[in-house]
Amino acid sequence: MNGYILQAEAYKKLAEQGQISVEEADKMRAVYAFLGTIEKDQLYALFDSGAFNGIVKGYLKLALRETEAGKEMTEKVLDELRRLLDTTRAEEAESWA
Secondary structure (H helix, E strand, C coil): CCHHHHHHHHHHHHHHCCCCCHHHHHHHHHHHHHHCCCCHHHHHHHHHCCCCHHHHHHHHHHHHHHCCCCHHHHHHHHHHHHHHHHHCCHHHHHCCC
16 A cells, blocks of 8 residues: 555545544545555656646745745746746656755
């Protein structure tokens, strides 16, 4: 059993304990159950779809703010990120991690 499936089951337990609603648990369980069944190439396809670009940009802006990067540097880095998100596949980017 992988971590995503374990996470799905954890949401079931939270709902059973009354810590979250059954509806919320069902939504989260569906997400994690799905992630537990997809292959790596499908995960790359999801990321390459652009569905997560706004989230990635938000994390990057937060990191730049926390490191006190100046406005000019922040804009340069965000411009480069936008370019990379448009031109680099997720699998290639992950190889740099």
